[in-house]
Amino acid sequence: MLRRETPVHKFNLNPIDSVEYDLDLDYVGDGEKIHRLDVLSPKREGSAQPLPVYVYFHGGGWTSGDKDPLTKYCATQAAEGMIVVNANYRMATRFQLKHMMQDGNAVLDWVARNIAAYGGDPTRIVLGGDSAGGHIAALLTAAAYAPELAEHYGIRPPVAARNLRGLVQHCSIADFSVLFDRGFVLSLNFVRMLLPERGRGQHLRSAARFMSPIEWLDRGFPPVYVTTSERDYFYRANLNFIEALRARKIRVDTLIYGRRSVNTKHTWQQDDTHPESQEVYRHLGAFVRAVAPRAVAAASV
Template sequence: MISDEVRQLFNANTKFRHDGDAERLAAERKPDHVTAVMDLPYVDDGHELHRLDVYRPCADGDRPLRLPVILDFHGGGLYHGHKHNTACRDMHLAARGFAVVNANYRLVPEVAFRDQLADALMVVDWLAAHADEYGFDTEHVFITGDSAATLIDLYLCAIMHAPVVADQLRVRPPASGIRIRAIAGVSGMYRFTGGVHGKAMGYYYEGYFPTLKERIAFEPYLDMDRLVVDGDLPPIYMATSAEDYLADNTLEFARILQYRHHDYALRLFAKGLDHPLDHDFSVKETGLPHNDEAMAVVDDIVRFFERYR
């Protein structure tokens, strides 16, 4: 059960962060030559968050019918946020020759983290079922996420790739057999417990895993080293900055990947010269005037994914 104190904390933080998004979204300039199909339901239950968008480069004679796919889940601590927050960045990725599936998912504390993983798995099922309709190359599927969505990405890949993890978490992998070729995480959270923000995470933990049964199931794989060892994770690209308040989480996760000889790339930006490179700068600044560093991350992601096609 979630206490009233924790529920109020989620509500207060949601309002604060939502209010800060509106001005940025109004100022974004999205790229040309990208088509968008909006608000497609991936579950036929009428839930407003069971919807996704599909972006593709405008068709021309040189474009293949089927494109490699990038699946994106937005950040927001797992308790707020929306797919429109990452739409501009995703459209820039689509302009580089990808089909991008940008999906919402239900939020804490309405649901627990396991339910969010179930939503993500249903998006994968939807992708497989609609590959012909939208020109998805299901042999080349990639995934990205910012902030807390990096946890959705990591656990989703582990469930899809490693039966031992799926069994422990009591989550059934998709029947399609799709595998994720590579992950790109920006300003990643990469942990549920401990770290520099461990005290705050202690409050949020109650929302992520509200029942004893869920806590017991996930406890072994809250150890990110064990998730890397058992999860058969694909190669991982990570970007952060010296001004990102979650930079330590990225650096610690990079240390684990290095120790385990896992294939990864790390981009750490220095402090911005003409403006701060705050948390999630690589998503939030893509459509704004001062976007050189954000576009550099877009370039990195494209190059990284192209290595594994």
């Protein structure tokens, strides 16, 4: 295995030294920064049991952002006893949601083929992300259960639905119907921006169905962990998603802060200096251990 010695200090202050950092791995093969991912794994001695894999997509309103500032967040999760994959992807306005979905699918294909070499178990994968990245993670999860959705984005899920053990949503927008509410913080231009030819000739509400994970929930959908607050732009979308999951008897763990929690503005989870973020990390580690437990070896006959 090739391990790059790129220092993590340039990404985050006070890096976690109990974690191995394999940075800027090309998951497509085109040499582009936008198609790079990092693998973060806890330092272990000898031949240890494979660990669950947490695949993370950064936020940025579908138009900006990068994996590098999420290094510290991902390292905190690796230290909790999992392999973390932190990925970049193509973004608007040059690209549309279909390209983001295809990149996310390529990340999962890379994980399925390569993560065992880093100590990860490709049959115990949890997807996650913040804001737009959480939206992509939710759509990828839904596409594993909904062939119509996968076909719409031109992808063939490389990971079997049974191997997607959980989904993490940090301030995500899993319900696009809120964009049609009067006075919502984002305009309908965001819907158009994510569509081919900016949605020219398409009925936006019909198009939004394929952009809205809440529309594609299946009773076999994996457990979900949602963190949000009343200070989050997408608070209402998160509450709608939680309600829809519960209505379908899908396990959903939540961490929701009220407006008095001043450290919980949109995507506060990225900043490890907040006690509220540390609470998120503790809950997240427990969630992954619960939904992606180590398989018990069959007793020898």
